[in-house]
Amino acid sequence: MSITETQKIEELANREYKYGFVTEVEEDKLPKGLNEDIIRQLSAKKGEPEWMLEWRLKAYRYWLTMTEPQWQNVKYDKVDFQDISYYSAPKSKPKYNSLDEIDPAIRETYNKLGIPLEEQMMLAGVAVDAVFDSVSVATTFKDKLKDLGIIFCSMSEAIKEHPELIKKYLGSVVPFTDNFYASLNSAVFSDGSFVYVPKGVRCPMELSTYFRINASETGQFERTLIVADEGSYVSYLEGCTAPIRDENQLHAAVVELVALDNATIKYSTVQNWYPGDKEGKGGIYNFVTKRGLCKGINSKISWTQVETGSAITWKYPSCVLQGDNSIGEFYSVAVTNNMQQADTGTKMIHIGKNTKSTIVSKGISAGKSNNSYRGLVKINKKAENARNFSQCDSLLIGDRCGAHTFPYLEINNPTAQVEHEATTSKIGEDQIFYLNQRGIAKEDAVNLIVNGYVKEVLAELPMEFAVEAQKLLSISLEGSVG
Amino acid sequence: MLLEIKNLHASINGNEILKGIDLSVNFGEVHAIMGPNGSGKSTLASILAGKEDYEVTEGEIWYNGKNLLELAPEDRAREGVFLAFQYPVEIPGVSNTNLLKTALNEIRKYRGEEELDAIEFLSLLKEKSKLVELDQKFLSRSVNEGFSGGEKKRNEIFQMAVLNPKLAILDETDSGLDIDALRIVANGVNKLRSKDNAIVIVTHYQRLLNYIVPDFVHVLYQGKIVKSGSKELALELEEKGYDWIKNQKEEMPV
Ligand SMILES: Nc1ncnc2c1ncn2[C@@H]1O[C@H](COP(=O)(O)OP(=O)(O)OP(=O)(O)O)[C@@H](O)[C@H]1O
Ligand SMILES: [Mg+2]
Numbered sequence: 090m091s092i093t094e095t096q097k098i099e100e101l102a103n104r105e106y107k108y109g110f111v112t113e114v115e116e117d118k119l120p121k122g123l124n125e126d127i128i129r130q131l132s133a134k135k136g137e138p139e140w141m142l143e144w145r146l147k148a149y150r151y152w153l154t155m156t157e158p159q160w161q162n163v164k165y166d167k168v169d170f171q172d173i174s175y176y177s178a179p180k181s182k183p184k185y186n187s188l189d190e191i192d193p194a195i196r197e198t199y200n201k202l203g204i205p206l207e208e209q210m211m212l213a214g215v216a217v218d219a220v221f222d223s224v225s226v227a228t229t230f231k232d233k234l235k236d237l238g239i240i241f242c243s244m245s246e247a248i249k250e251h252p253e254l255i256k257k258y259l260g261s262v263v264p265f266t267d268n269f270y271a272s273l274n275s276a277v278f279s280d281g282s283f284v285y286v287p288k289g290v291r292c293p294m295e296l297s298t299y300f301r302i303n304a305s306e307t308g309q310f311e312r313t314l315i316v317a318d319e320g321s322y323v324s325y326l327e328g329c330t331a332p333i334r335d336e337n338q339l340h341a342a343v344v345e346l347v348a349l350d351n352a353t354i355k356y357s358t359v360q361n362w363y364p365g366d367k368e369g370k371g372g373i374y375n376f377v378t379k380r381g382l383c384k385g386i387n388s389k390i391s392w393t394q395v396e397t398g399s400a401i402t403w404k405y406p407s408c409v410l411q412g413d414n415s416i417g418e419f420y421s422v423a424v425t426n427n428m429q430q431a432d433t434g435t436k437m438i439h440i441g442k443n444t445k446s447t448i449v450s451k452g453i454s455a456g457k458s459n460n461s462y463r464g465l466v467k468i469n470k471k472a473e474n475a476r477n478f479s480q481c482d483s484l485l486i487g488d489r490c491g492a493h494t495f496p497y498l499e500i501n502n503p504t505a506q507v508e509h510e511a512t513t514s515k516i517g518e519d520q521i522f523y524l525n526q527r528g529i530a531k532e533d534a535v536n537l538i539v540n541g542y543v544k545e546v547l548a549e550l551p552m553e554f555a556v557e558a559q560k561l562l563s564i565s566l567e568g569s570v571g
Numbered sequence: 572m573l574l575e576i577k578n579l580h581a582s583i584n585g586n587e588i589l590k591g592i593d594l595s596v597n598f599g600e601v602h603a604i605m606g607p608n609g610s611g612k613s614t615l616a617s618i619l620a621g622k623e624d625y626e627v628t629e630g631e632i633w634y635n636g637k638n639l640l641e642l643a644p645e646d647r648a649r650e651g652v653f654l655a656f657q658y659p660v661e662i663p664g665v666s667n668t669n670l671l672k673t674a675l676n677e678i679r680k681y682r683g684e685e686e687l688d689a690i691e692f693l694s695l696l697k698e699k700s701k702l703v704e705l706d707q708k709f710l711s712r713s714v715n716e717g718f719s720g721g722e723k724k725r726n727e728i729f730q731m732a733v734l735n736p737k738l739a740i741l742d743e744t745d746s747g748l749d750i751d752a753l754r755i756v757a758n759g760v761n762k763l764r765s766k767d768n769a770i771v772i773v774t775h776y777q778r779l780l781n782y783i784v785p786d787f788v789h790v791l792y793q794g795k796i797v798k799s800g801s802k803e804l805a806l807e808l809e810e811k812g813y814d815w816i817k818n819q820k821e822e823m824p825v
Binding site: 542 | 644
């Protein structure tokens with residue numbers, strides 16, 4: 090790339106985050122800091138039963154014995170866990186019967202994000218459980234789901250209303266001893282979503298939650314648990330954007346999926362948190378633990394993610410293929426621009442017989458960003474006839490960004506069939522010029538190439554989400570080519 | 572007048588490649604540009620298309636009443652300038668259909684026209700692919716990816732047919748085409764000829780000019796048009812080569 094082109098990249102990289110704004114809502118907040126007393130207060134504010142508090146405290150005490158991991162290929166200033174407020178909720182928390190009752194400021198926020206709730210719900214048949222900061226403020230379509238016996242509610246509500254299910258499954262896939270951030274999350278998780286789909290029920294709509302970090306300097310610790318009982322099906326969408334902030338904000342969510350015999354869970358994410366400015370100032374630290382357990386025979390868990398935001402993304406949605414004939418899938422697009430860093434990938438742990446996994450990872454790096462794919466395919470001793478196919482591609486835009494691939498293989502059964510393909514390509518000036526010459530402007534040319542590159546992954550997303558994802562891709566790559 | 576190039580000087584990385592080109596092209600005309608390797612033919616084509624690597628140090632280019640050098644490459648295309656590349660690039664993941672749909676809609680938008688709906692667009696593609704006898708399977712394939720040399724060239728003319736430019740510059744479209752393909756593609760180009768457009772053909776061989784008969788033939792040598800004539804000039808070059816022109820040029824005062 091020529092010098093002039095590099096300069097232009099710098100000029101154009103100057104765009105501001107389109108979704109950067111702050112909604113003013115009165116907040117109820119815990120003081121900064123983390124100790125047992127804070128956890129007790131948090132639990133009390135949420136009106137939790139004793140067993141939940143005990144679980145949190147156990148997790149907290151375990152967390153105290155752990156040290157922050159260092160192995161990931163990202164660099165950041167250490168998080169000061171005492172400088173975070175662990176609870177923030179809109180002051181009054183009424184129960185809404187309709188969207189009209191929701192605080193206009195919150196609705197305005199959604200409108201600015203281009204996510205008109207009503208339209209989403211009515212046109213697309215999406216039931217939205219919107220998490221505004223740490224507390225659910227809108228839950229919809231509940232009645233329809235209730236008729237089918239499907240539970241779709243906030244985690245706080247589930248703890249009170251469905252303690253048996255929570256006790257049985259919370260921490261069953263990601264125990265509080267799992268890793269540093271998962272332990273922390275277990276101790277202080279604020280809220281999140283809970284889904285239970287009963288035996289033989291096919292959830293007739295996409296379930297979706299929009300997360301949003303809004304309260305200043307409030308770390309968000311979402312906790313999501315989805316249980317698909319025998320022979321059931323559910324598709325869950327998670328999407329988010331966040332406003333501009335100067336301080337780095339930690340987001341350490343835990344998502345657990347459990348699929349019993351013949352059940353299928355499809356989990357789709359579009360992640361667009363504030364990535365920081367072009368010098369890398371501000372932005373979200375996204376350290377998430379996502380894991381699905383294919384517990385039953387013939388069960389299937391499919392992760393699809395489009396990661397465009399955050400200053401640092403560090404996550405590996407994984408599948409534990411315990412049931413015989415179970416299937417794990419991971420489809421990912423991870424975009425980094427400017428100073429963003431991403432270390433993402435998946436783990437496929439084959440335990441049962443005839444288990445199959447597919448990994449399709451598409452990294453896109455622009456600006457001075459760094460994008461790493463890290464993936465583990467592990468075939469246990471007893472996993473006869475396990476199969477894995479991995480495709481890990483990297484696309485570079487410009488010549489100051491980095492792409493890295495770290496595929497790990499652990500094969501302990503000789504009948505395993507494992508295939509790995511990897512490519513690295515670069516959007517060339519000559520390709521852009523060719524498209525310009527056909528009447529297509531530079532940024533549209535980049536979008537055209539990028540959309541072509543990621544279409545295999547976007548095809549896995551529900552239609553309306555795919556459209557949103559495409560928009561996010563083009564917004565995140567604005568100015569990446571001069 | 573569709574295109575008027577006046578005293579065009581251009582360089583790349585400080586090397587002057589074009590050293591004073593004058594060329595006028597009227598609506599309805601076909602001009603052939605010939606000349607030895609490295610004389611600057613593709614450079615001229617690239618500059619017309621707006622490739623930014625070249626620096627125009629002197630001269631002007633007027634196109635359909637507009638100062639072409641002030642237009643961004645995509646706007647030139649939208650104004651009707653089309654370049655069939657000597658070396659078409661591969662664009663993995665972007666289908667021919669998708670490229671053309673995006674391109675055509677951008678061009679139409681620029682001109683204040685409605686976007687074509689899917690049915691109109693597909694029937695246009697069908698019609699134009701027949702014109703150059705392009706197999707339908709190429710429509711869904713990624714642009715030029717894995718195409719043979721000749722297939723790439725045919726694909727360029729197919730794109731030209733769909734985008735219907737005012738000024739088409741064909742840079743060695745004939746190279747790589749087999750004997751039958753050359754005839755087919757040339758016939759396609761002839762069908763696209765009209766009094767409302769013009770074609771500039773860069774070629775090394777008289778053969779193509781048997782099919783697409785030019786109104787004028789120019790010889791580009793060392794960055795200058797050193798000779799212009801009628802279609803007979805191409806025959807003469809085919810017979811005698813370039814030496815006699817090179818010698819003539821050396822005799823000319825600088
Ligand atoms: N980046 C560059 N630096 C220096 N010289 C260059 C550069 N790019 C092109 N040139 C030179 O410019 C001259 C003209 O090249 P051009 O491609 O226009 O020739 P051409 O007439 O199209 O030749 P051909 O018939 O072989 O296609 C050549 O001598 C080439 O080496
Ligand atoms: Mg050439």
